[in-house]
Amino acid sequence: MYEEFIRNRITELRMKKGVSEYKMSYDLGHNKNYIRTITSGSALPSVSGLLNICEYFEMSPSEFFERDYPQVIKKAEALMMELDEDDLLFVLSMIQRLVKNK
Structure with a gap:
């Protein structure tokens, strides 16, 4: 699972930067096939x-592994960071219930 993510993420970022695999390999100091x-x-x-x-790619490892979540999920995450553990467990149980009944 993580192996595929790493491969795909490198390709995605490389294409956004507009460099070939060959050029990126050399820029990193490796052979052309790295x-x-x-x-x-x-x-x-x-x-x-x-x-x-x-x-x-001028990013931290956490940025590399960060997934592109919809804005509403990012907003929910930010709000949940303010909750105590009991409230978080309550929210988790509600999400599990909603997913189960879907």
Whole structure:
């Protein structure tokens, strides 16, 4: 699951930046096939390699792994951060009930 996310996220960010796999590989100081081996599923970057990739895209690791949630979910998350544990458990039970009855 995470392997596929990493591959897809690198491809997404690389395309947004408008660079080829070949150029990105060289920019990171690797051979021309480095990014291709990651995005094809043949290999995964090491932890230091992933940190270098995050730096290449000028983002933190948490930003790299952040998913694009709809704005309403982000708003709900921000509000839930203000709740105590009992209230959070109540909200969780309500969400589980709604999903179950769907």
